[in-house]
Amino acid sequence: MTEHLSRGCLAKRNSDREKQMKKVIESTDISKAFGSTKALNDIAFSVDESEIFGFIGPDGAGKTTLFRIIATLLLPDKGEMKVLGMDCIAGFKELRKNIGYMPGRFSLYQDLTVEENLNFYATVFGTTVKKNYDLISDIYSHIEPFKKRLAGKLSGGMKQKLALSCALIHKPKLLILDEPTTGVDAVSRSEFWAMLARLRQHDITIIVSTPYMDEAMRCDRVALIQNGSILTVAPPQKIRNGFSRKLFMIKASEKYKLIIALRKYPGTVTAYPFGDSVHVTFSDDSIDESLFRFLSKEGLSKVTAVETEAGIEDRFLELMKKGATV
Amino acid sequence: MKRFLGFVKKEFLHIFRDYRTLFIIFGIPVAQILIFGFAISTDVKNAGVAFLDLSKDETTQKLTDKIISSGFFKRTENLVSYDEIEDIFRKGKTKEVIIFEKNFEKKLQNEGKASVSLIADGAEPNTATLVTNYTMAIISGFNTDISGIRANNPILIQPEVKMLYNPELKSQHMFVPGVITMILILICALMTSVTITREKEFGTMEVLLVSPLRPIQIILGKVVPYFLLSFINVILILVLSWLVFGLSVKGSIILLLAESMLYIMLSLSVGILISTIASSMQAAIFISLVGMMLPTILLSGFIYPIENMDDIYRYISYLLPPRYFITIIKSIMIKGTGFLYVWKETLVLLSMTVLFIGLSVKKFKVRLE
Numbered sequence: 001m002t003e004h005l006s007r008g009c010l011a012k013r014n015s016d017r018e019k020q021m022k023k024v025i026e027s028t029d030i031s032k033a034f035g036s037t038k039a040l041n042d043i044a045f046s047v048d049e050s051e052i053f054g055f056i057g058p059d060g061a062g063k064t065t066l067f068r069i070i071a072t073l074l075l076p077d078k079g080e081m082k083v084l085g086m087d088c089i090a091g092f093k094e095l096r097k098n099i100g101y102m103p104g105r106f107s108l109y110q111d112l113t114v115e116e117n118l119n120f121y122a123t124v125f126g127t128t129v130k131k132n133y134d135l136i137s138d139i140y141s142h143i144e145p146f147k148k149r150l151a152g153k154l155s156g157g158m159k160q161k162l163a164l165s166c167a168l169i170h171k172p173k174l175l176i177l178d179e180p181t182t183g184v185d186a187v188s189r190s191e192f193w194a195m196l197a198r199l200r201q202h203d204i205t206i207i208v209s210t211p212y213m214d215e216a217m218r219c220d221r222v223a224l225i226q227n228g229s230i231l232t233v234a235p236p237q238k239i240r241n242g243f244s245r246k247l248f249m250i251k252a253s254e255k256y257k258l259i260i261a262l263r264k265y266p267g268t269v270t271a272y273p274f275g276d277s278v279h280v281t282f283s284d285d286s287i288d289e290s291l292f293r294f295l296s297k298e299g300l301s302k303v304t305a306v307e308t309e310a311g312i313e314d315r316f317l318e319l320m321k322k323g324a325t326v
Numbered sequence: 327m328k329r330f331l332g333f334v335k336k337e338f339l340h341i342f343r344d345y346r347t348l349f350i351i352f353g354i355p356v357a358q359i360l361i362f363g364f365a366i367s368t369d370v371k372n373a374g375v376a377f378l379d380l381s382k383d384e385t386t387q388k389l390t391d392k393i394i395s396s397g398f399f400k401r402t403e404n405l406v407s408y409d410e411i412e413d414i415f416r417k418g419k420t421k422e423v424i425i426f427e428k429n430f431e432k433k434l435q436n437e438g439k440a441s442v443s444l445i446a447d448g449a450e451p452n453t454a455t456l457v458t459n460y461t462m463a464i465i466s467g468f469n470t471d472i473s474g475i476r477a478n479n480p481i482l483i484q485p486e487v488k489m490l491y492n493p494e495l496k497s498q499h500m501f502v503p504g505v506i507t508m509i510l511i512l513i514c515a516l517m518t519s520v521t522i523t524r525e526k527e528f529g530t531m532e533v534l535l536v537s538p539l540r541p542i543q544i545i546l547g548k549v550v551p552y553f554l555l556s557f558i559n560v561i562l563i564l565v566l567s568w569l570v571f572g573l574s575v576k577g578s579i580i581l582l583l584a585e586s587m588l589y590i591m592l593s594l595s596v597g598i599l600i601s602t603i604a605s606s607m608q609a610a611i612f613i614s615l616v617g618m619m620l621p622t623i624l625l626s627g628f629i630y631p632i633e634n635m636d637d638i639y640r641y642i643s644y645l646l647p648p649r650y651f652i653t654i655i656k657s658i659m660i661k662g663t664g665f666l667y668v669w670k671e672t673l674v675l676l677s678m679t680v681l682f683i684g685l686s687v688k689k690f691k692v693r694l695e
Contacts, residue, residue: 071536073694092692093538101536105529111343112336123332124537166533 023082024049024174024205025070030079032065039065040228042079047207050200054219054236055209056312062228063209064104067178070207071101084173097125100172104179106163110152114143114162117151118169125170135202136165139195157188164195168204175199177208181215193218213313224316231319236312243310243318245269246285250305251277252295261298265291272317279314280305329539333547340521341551347517351555352562355509359566362501373398373457374420378405381430389442389468393424398460415447422446422457434472502567503655504628506560507648508619510586511593513556515618518548518597519610527607532694541690549594556590557583576662582655585668588675589651595682596647602689622648650674 025047032040040062047053055063068074069081072092081088086095108117118140122129133140143158143165151162160180167175177196181189193215196206208219216222216236224231224239232239252258259278262271267290269281282291287305295303341347375393379386394401402420405411414420425443427433433440444461446454525531534544560583567573575582596618604610623629625639626648632640643649650671657663665672 068532068694071532073532073535075693096536097538099536101533103529103532107528107530107533109336109340109530110528112339116336116339120332120336121533121537124329124534124539126329126538 022049023047024051024084025053025207026080026082027070028080030066030069030076030081032062032069032074032076032078038228040069040076043228043230044079045223045230045233047205049205050203051205051220052196052200052218053205053207054216054222055207055225056211056213056216056222056316057209057225058211061225063225064178065228066225067101067176067207067209071099071176072096073101097170098173100167100170100175102163102167102175102177102180104182106159108151108159108163108166111150113148113150114154115147117162118165121166122169127170129169132169132171135171135199136168138198139168140165142191156184157191160184160188160192161195164192168199171202171204173203173205175204175206177206179209179211181210181212189215213311213316216312222312224312224319226316226320231316239312239315240310243315245281247308247310247314248280248282248287248305249274249277249308250280250303252300252303254300257298258295258300258303261295261300264298265294267291270317270321272314274311274313279308279310330543330547333539333543334550337521337547337551341555350517351513351559354512355505355559355563356566358505358509359502359563360570362505371398372400373422373453373460374402375399375422375424375457375461376403376405376411376414376420377401378408378411378423378425380428381426383429383431385431385434385472386426389426389465390424392468393461393464396460396464399457411445420447421450421453422461424461501628502563502571502573503652503659504626506563506586506655507589507626507628507652508622509559509563510556510590510651511596511618511622511648512614513559514552514590514593515597515600516611516614517552518594519600519604519614520607521552522548522598522601523604523607523610526605535692535694541692542687545598545687545690549598552594552597553587553590556593557587560586560590573659575659577658577664581665582658585651585654585658585672585675588672588679589647592647592675592679592682595679595686598686599682599689602686602691621646625649627652647675647678 023046025045027043027045030040030043031038043062043066055066057063065074069076069088070083072083072088072095075089083095084098088095109120112120118129122132129136139161143154143161146154146158151159154162164177164180167177181192184192189212196208197218199206210216216239219236221233221235222239223233232242234242250258250262255273255276255278259271259273262268262278262280267282267284269283271278271280273279291305292303341351377390379390390401393399399422403414405414405423408425411423414423423445425445427441427443430440442465444458446458448454522531525534539547564575564582597614600610600613600617604613621642625632625635625643626646627643628648632643632649635643654668654671654675657668661667
C-alpha cells in the first residue's frame with residue numbers, strides 16, 4: 001500500500017519535472033581526445049522529448065564516442081552533458097536505469113538462445129519479458145518463432161531486432177542506437193526504421209547514428225557530424241533545402257570516365273558519384289551546349305543531364321568542403 | 327538479488343554450452359592425475375631384471391627369489407653367458423642384469439665374501455640409479471639375514487633408512503597435492519579472466535556496464551559458478567586419487583576442504599585482477615599461463631624442491647600463492663597435521679586474497695577506457 005502510494009507520488013513528481021524540462025539531452029561544448037587524436041570538438045546540441053534524432057556522418061566521425069559519453073560509458077574531457085535532466089558524470093547510476101543502449105556491435109550472447117538473451121537482459125534490468133511485452137511485441141514477434149535458436153546463428157536483420165528488443169525490455173526513456181543498421185540488408189533496414197517510428201507512441205526518445213545518408217530522411221532532426229564536429233543540426237528537409245547551388249544529375253555509359261571528364265571541365269564546381277549517375281554543380285548554375293561538346297570530345301556517349309533536388313549527401317559534401325576550405 | 331541470480335544463471339549457461347570449457351574444467355584434472363600417476367611415476371615397480379647365475383647354488387637361488395619377490399623387479403630372462411648381456415639391454419625390456427660369480431656359495435662360506443655384479447642401462451640414468459639402489463638394499467638385507475644365522479660372525483652394522491610419512495616412497499603423494507594446486511590456479515585464474523575479457527571483446531560488457539548491475543555483482547556473478555565447479559574438482563581429484571592410487575587424506579578432510587576454498591577464492595581473485603589488466607582474451611590467456619601456470623609448476627615446490635633453488639628463485643617463490651598452498655595441502659594430506667601447523671601459510675593466503683579482491687574491485691572500471 002505504502003509502496004504503491006510512494007510510487008504514485010514519485011511518478012507525479014517525475015512528470016512535473018518532465019514538464020519543466022523538455023530537453024532529453026543537452027550537450028554543451030563536449031570535447032574528448034584519445035591521446036593526440038581529437039575525437040570530439042565542442043559538441044553542442046539538444047534533443048527534445050519523443051524525438052528521433054539522427055547523427056549522420058562517415059566512419060570515424062566521432063559518433064560512437066559521442067554516444068558512449070551520452071550512455072555514461074565515457075567521460076568527456078571538457079563540457080557538460082545532461083541527459084534526462086541528470087548530469088552524465090555525477091548522475092550516472094540513476095541514469096543507467098533509464099536508458100537503453102544498443103552498441104554498434106550487437107551486444108548479444110552468441111551462445112545463448114534468443115529467449116535466454118531477452119530474459120537475461122530483462123532480469124538484469126529488474127523487469128520481466130511479460131511486463132513489457134507490449135512494448136517489444138511489434139519487434140520481437142518477427143523473431144519469436146526462432147526463440148530457441150542460438151543468437152550467434154541468427155541473420156544480421158534478426159540479430160538487430162533481438163538487440164533492439166533487449167535494449168527496450170526495461171522501457172527506457174531514452175534509447176541510444178549506435179549504427180543499428182550497419183551490416184543489415186536493405187529490407188530489414190527499412191522495417192527497422194518503421195519500428196522506430198512506431199516506438200514514438202510510447203514516449204521514447206531515440207537517438208540513432210548511421211553512416212547511410214538515405215536513412216537521415218526518417219529522422220525528425222539530424223546532426224551532420226564530421227571529424228568530431230557538428231556541421232549542422234536541422235530537420236532533414238531543411239538540410240536538403242540548404243543546398244546553395246543548382247544540382248544536375250548527369251549520366252553516361254562510362255561513369256568513371258565521366259567523373260574524370262567532368263572534373264576537367266572548366267565550369268564544374270563539384271562532381272561526385274551518386275548511384276549510377278554523377279551529381280554536378282556548375283559555377284553558372286546551368287548547362288549549355290559546350291558541356292556536351294566537351295564530353296563527347298572526351299569520348300563519352302549517351303550523355304544525359306537533368307536538374308535534380310539535392311539530397312542529404314549532397315548537402316553533407318557541400319558542408320564538408322566548406323569546412324575544409326575555411 | 328534476482329538480478330544477481332539471473333547473472334549467475336547466464337554464466338552457468340555459458341559454461342555448459344561450451345564443451346571446451348567443460349573439458350578444461352573436468353577433463354584436464356582427470357587426465358593430469360592419470361598421466362602423473364602412471365606415466366611419470368618415479369617409482370620402481372616391476373622393473374625388468376635378468377640374471378646371469380654362474381654358480382647356481384642354494385644361496386644364489388635364495389637371493390634371486392628375494393629380489394624377485396620384492397615386488398620392485400620382474401625377471402625377464404635367465405642368461406647363460408656374458409655375451410648375451412648387450413643383446414638383452416638392446417631389447418629394452420631389461421633395466422638391470424645381476425651376475426653371480428662362480429662358486430658363489432663356496433666363496434661365501436670359505437672366504438666370508440662373494441661378489442655380485444650389477445649392470446644397469448645407463449641410457450636411462452634415473453631408472454638405472456633407482457634399480458641399482460633398490461637391488462643393493464635388498465642384497466644388504468640378505469647379508470644381514472645370513473650373518474644373523476651364523477652367530478660366530480661379527481654383527482654387521484647396516485644403516486636402516488625409513489621414509490617417514492611416505493614409507494613406500496610413492497610419488498603420488500608428491501604430485502596429487504601439486505596437481506590440485508596447479509589445476510585450481512589454472513581453472514580459476516584462466517577461466518575467470520577469460521570469461522570477463524570475453525564480455526569486453528564481444529561488446530556485451532558495454533551493456534552490462536550501462537545496466538543497473540553493480541561492479542561487485544558482475545564480479546561475484548562471474549566468480550560463483552567457477553567457485554562451485556572448482557570445489558567439485560577438488561573433491562573429484564581427491565576421490566580419484568583415492569580410488570586409483572589408494573591415497574587417503576591423513577588429516578582432517580574438513581580442514582583440507584576449507585583450505586581449498588580459501589585457495590580457490592585466491593585464485594579467482596587473481597583471475598579477476600588479470601581481467602582488469604588484459605583487454606583481450608588472448609592477453610588474458612597469456613598472462614594466466616605464463617604468469618601463473620609456469621611459476622606454479624616450476625617454482626612452487628611441486629616438481630623441484632624449493633630448498634634446492636638458487637636464492638633468487640627462492641625469493642620469487644615467496645611471492646607465489648601456490649607455494650603456500652602446497653605446503654598446507656601436503657601437511658594435511660600426508661602428515662595429517664592440524665590447523666596449528668599451517669596457520670602461518672593460511673594467514674599468508676588470506677591476506678593475499680583480501681589484497682587481490684580489494685585491488686580488482688578498485689580497478690574494475692564502471693566506464694570504458
